[in-house]
Amino acid sequence: xxxxxxxxLILSASLSYAQTANQPPDHPSVTVQGRTYTPxxxxxxxxxxxxxxxxxxxPHKIIxxxxxxxxxxxxxxxxxxxxxxxxxxxTYERNVPTxxxxxxxxxxxxxxxxxxxxxxxxxxxxxxxAAVKQLTGAQVMAMAEDVPALRxxxxxxxxxxxxxxLRDGESVTLGGTTLVxxxxxxxxxxxxxxxxxxxxxxxxxxxxxxxxxxxxxxVTPPIAEEFNRSFKLVRSLPxxxxxxxxxxxxxxxxxxxxxxxxxxxxxxxxxxxxxEADIEEAMFRAILAEQKAAQP
Numbered sequence: 001x002x003x004x005x006x007x008x009l010i011l012s013a014s015l016s017y018a019q020t021a022n023q024p025p026d027h028p029s030v031t032v033q034g035r036t037y038t039p040x041x042x043x044x045x046x047x048x049x050x051x052x053x054x055x056x057x058x059p060h061k062i063i064x065x066x067x068x069x070x071x072x073x074x075x076x077x078x079x080x081x082x083x084x085x086x087x088x089x090x091t092y093e094r095n096v097p098t099x100x101x102x103x104x105x106x107x108x109x110x111x112x113x114x115x116x117x118x119x120x121x122x123x124x125x126x127x128x129x130a131a132v133k134q135l136t137g138a139q140v141m142a143m144a145e146d147v148p149a150l151r152x153x154x155x156x157x158x159x160x161x162x163x164x165x166l167r168d169g170e171s172v173t174l175g176g177t178t179l180v181x182x183x184x185x186x187x188x189x190x191x192x193x194x195x196x197x198x199x200x201x202x203x204x205x206x207x208x209x210x211x212x213x214x215x216x217x218x219v220t221p222p223i224a225e226e227f228n229r230s231f232k233l234v235r236s237l238p239x240x241x242x243x244x245x246x247x248x249x250x251x252x253x254x255x256x257x258x259x260x261x262x263x264x265x266x267x268x269x270x271x272x273x274x275x276e277a278d279i280e281e282a283m284f285r286a287i288l289a290e291q292k293a294a295q296p
Contacts, residue, residue, distance in 0.1 A: 025217060026041075028289070029286075032282050042283065045248045046214070052071065053091075053092070053124065056071060056101060057252075058256070059103070060259065062077075062241065063241050065080045065198065066079055069099050069102035070099065070247070071091065073246055073247060075245050076095075077089065077209060078103060081174050085114065087099070087115070087117070090131065093127045093131050094128075095128060096128040099132075100135070112136075113136040114174060115141060116132050116139065116141070117172065118150075119191065119194070119209070119211040121188050121189075127153055128155075129161060142165065142192075145189040167183075179194045184229075184233055185226040185230060186215065186223060187214055187216075193210050193211045193234060193237070198241070205240040206239050208241070208243070209243050210234065210245070211244075212245055213231065213276065215283060231277055234274075235274060240270045240273070241273075254266075
């Protein structure tokens, strides 16, 4: 029994070490609009707990024909058109039934999804592409720079479907709705920020569906170039409504609570369209400064 307990303690210690080793360092820290952030706090804010990543958030209309159908911390967006619908981000494969449930709770058919898009080639955003393709027959489109990483994503041995490779600035149109793919690399090589227009209350609004701008722990010169380009581009995009691949990036839960209480649409919030870029660029600059200071 003593030997078994010793083995258990060693395994527990090893697991604890591995979990710590896989976490980003908790420095540098930056303060934006009175709030302080570290790499770990941003990651924790974005991902939440494993339960958060898998638990359905109430599906809801964001603006116009754009709806939220994701979980508490992993965004999925449904764009509804007369000729079928567009899904952005399948998230983890295990979440596909949850996304389907959300779509059906909106009174829509999951099989009406005709096009599947994504923001970037990480499993928490696009692992479920093959499952959605299998269930709906949707055309899967992805930014060319992310295709190699997507092809390596094979949950359960499934080949990752790619029906069309997109280029920076290319448009995707269905049923009168057009989305424009903007290459905003750094987080991944093909990180894609989508823009579209939505009609609401007789007005037209610019909607930005942003890709993560969270920098890695170590920023190499090529990655720095990509981020410099991406921050500049994101700040140039007309924006009345910002959403992102993690709900915390646009304070979804607080805005959803306001939405339920009535009044003006809280997602129409041009004043905060640059806030996430401000946070991530401040972190990016701080990481670069820390790396430079550490050089001999």
